Structures are given as C-alpha cells and as structure tokens.
Amino acid sequence: QKEVEQNSGPLSVPEGAIASLNCTYSDRGSQSFFWYRQYSGKSPELIMFIYSNGDKEDGRFTAQLNKASQYVSLLIRDSQPSDSATYLCAVGSSASKIIFGSGTRLSIRP
Amino acid sequence: DAGVIQSPRHEVTEMGQEVTLRCKPISGHNSLFWYRQTMMRGLELLIYFNNNVPIDDSGMPEDRFSAKMPNASFSTLKIQPSEPRDSAVYFCASSSGTGTTYEQYFGPGTRLTVT
Numbered sequence: 284q285k286e287v288e289q290n291s292g293p294l295s296v297p298e299g300a301i302a303s304l305n306c307t308y309s310d311r312g313s314q315s316f317f318w319y320r321q322y323s324g325k326s327p328e329l330i331m332f333i334y335s336n337g338d339k340e341d342g343r344f345t346a347q348l349n350k351a352s353q354y355v356s357l358l359i360r361d362s363q364p365s366d367s368a369t370y371l372c373a374v375g376s377s378a379s380k381i382i383f384g385s386g387t388r389l390s391i392r393p
Numbered sequence: 394d395a396g397v398i399q400s401p402r403h404e405v406t407e408m409g410q411e412v413t414l415r416c417k418p419i420s421g422h423n424s425l426f427w428y429r430q431t432m433m434r435g436l437e438l439l440i441y442f443n444n445n446v447p448i449d450d451s452g453m454p455e456d457r458f459s460a461k462m463p464n465a466s467f468s469t470l471k472i473q474p475s476e477p478r479d480s481a482v483y484f485c486a487s488s489s490g491t492g493t494t495y496e497q498y499f500g501p502g503t504r505l506t507v508t
Contacts, residue, residue: 379449
C-alpha cells in the first residue's frame with residue numbers, strides 16, 4: 284500500500300461544476316495535509332493546507348479532512364478551464380517526513 | 394518579495410560529469426528541501442535542512458548525491474558522477490517552519506538531462 288494514494292485520473296469536469304479530488308494516507312499519526320497544484324512544466328504551487336478535522340474554505344477551494352477515515356479531499360467550486368492541472372496531495376507524517384501522492388490530473392471541459 | 398530561486402533552469406550534461414544545482418530560499422525561511430520529480434516516481438524528497446543543518450537525508454539515492462547549506466541563503470545539490478537515470482526535474486522548496494509540518498514554497502526547478 285502506498286503511503287499517500289490518489290487516483291491518477293484524468294478527472295474530467297464540465298466548466299462551472301464542482302471538482303472533487305480525493306486522497307488517502309496510511310500513517311494514522313499524520314498531522315498536516317496539503318494540496319498543491321502543478322501546471323505542466325511548472326513547479327508545485329500550494330493552494331490549501333489543513334491540520335484539523337473538518338472543512339477549511341478559501342475562495343472556490345474547500346479542503347476536507349477526516350482523520351478517522353484517513354482521508355483528505357479538495358473541492359473546487361465553479362470550476363474554470365484555468366483549474367486544469369495536476370493536483371498533488373501531500374501529508375506530513377508522524378516521522379516528520381512529507382510524502383507526496385502521485386497526483387490527480389484534472390481537466391475542465393468548456 | 395522574491396520566491397525561491399534556482400539555477401540553472403536547464404542543464405544538459407554527459408554521463409560521468411559533475412552537476413551542481415543551486416538554490417536560494419525565501420528570505421527568513423529556516424527550512425530548505427530538495428526534491429526530484431520524474432514521471433515514474435513522482436515527487437520525491439531527497440533531503441531537508443533546518444537552520445542550515447541536514448535533518449533527514451534518507452531520500453538521497455546514493456553516495457553520488459550530496460547536498461550542502463553553508464548559510465541561510467544558499468544551498469547546493471551535487472551529483473558526481475552523473476548517470477542517465479539522474480535525469481529529472483529537481484526542485485528546491487523552503488518553509489518558515491521546522492520540520493515538514495509547514496507549508497512549503499517551491500522554486501521553478503532545474504531540468505537535468507544526462508546523456
């Protein structure tokens with residue numbers, strides 16, 4: 284089992300709809316959770332971080348964390364073509380390591 | 394405010410040559426991370442420093458790789474000798490926190506090609 288798992292996609296979502304990206308992790312002691320967006324040929328860009336169970340909203344983005352289920356998700360409301368990118372989930376483990384998932388490719392179709 | 398700066402942006406070298414990648418973290422950040430990204434293996438943490446001290450180098454693939462941080466504003470990642478399988482994009486990132494529990498900010502990366 285991978286330490287951080289994401290569906291590789293591509294996930295295709297119509298413009299204006301909600302895109303839902305999911306991530307599971309294996310280390311129950313993990314304390315910090317991050318979502319990065321990476322456009323092709325560019326570096327990862329931090330878009331959300333969450334440390335506590337529940338939801339955290341920032342503009343069109345909502346991060347959701349459920350530590351009991353070892354699950355973190357990212358919702359993108361009112362999806363735009365500019366949201367088309369690869370989204371990386373990263374988890375700060377109990378061993379003070381940060382582990383990235385392999386990423387989910389998101390495609391917003393006009 | 395300048396972000397993380399990396400140089401060179403592209404490097405093409407022949408197998409067996411020494412390669413040195415450079416990074417300047419965001420001013421005031423006290424943690425610095427080196428990553429490697431390939432299609433096959435994704436984004437891998439190679440090493441990270443806190444207050445210029447290497448904390449975890451367990452991701453460094455082998456002795457051919459070495460990293461230094463002589464001061465708070467500069468770090469290098471060296472590969473000697475380089476091999477074709479080292480071809481990848483190498484990212485440097487910095488953080489204002491200690492350890493891996495704080496958000497990191499990535500540089501633009503160095504695309505390394507070893508022929």
